[in-house]
Amino acid sequence: QSVLTQPPSVSGAPGQRATISCTGSSSNIGTGYDVHWYQQLPGTAPKLLMFGNTNRPSGVPDRFSGSKSGTSASLAITGLQAEDEADYYCQSYDTSLSSWVFGGGTKLTVL
């Protein structure tokens, strides 16, 4: 059971928008630590998708955007494409656990 809670699955039709939430607490996201996001395509290693809540690494399309408010963060994907089907993980730091932590992951299905 992760201290960062993500929905197990989300889905959307091609071209639509999908949002993945990451809910934490006052000992992680709420302390001011940033949230980072990773995309894991089937059978591959995770890939950094967003860092520092809202920053895209070079090469990540601007269809992906991040936000953070209070003890939660969100990843939004607009113009869904079949290639976006993957597992998505949020990550932050937890002061109570003294540990870098990942959310449980969300499987995005493009219908």
Added chain:
Amino acid sequence: QVQLQESGPGLVKPSETLSLTCTVSGGSIRSSSDYWGWIRQPPGQGLEWIGFIYYSGKTYYNPSLKSRVTISIDTTKNRFSLKLNSVTAADTAVYYCARVHAFDGGNYFDYWGQGTLVTVSS
């Protein structure tokens, strides 16, 4: 472009020690702004941070694994290693090495190896 490659046995017996090495290419392991870490993923499950190391040798471990984990670094060979002792079936996972970028708002993992499956079984 930084690349990381894990190597080590794919099968370890219960109660023995899991040992993996990560070789870094395309960049120096002595980078002042980076750490070098390990993450694992049990089959069909999520990601778990194991620990990371700075080129000076300073280490940070997941408290839940700290008693069994040792991460070391060899700057002359641009590689770092993981040892996890007293393994059980619960340690069966894909083990990833990654570069950990130091960031004001909290470190993140910006380059990953392809991962290596380690199975604990007799």
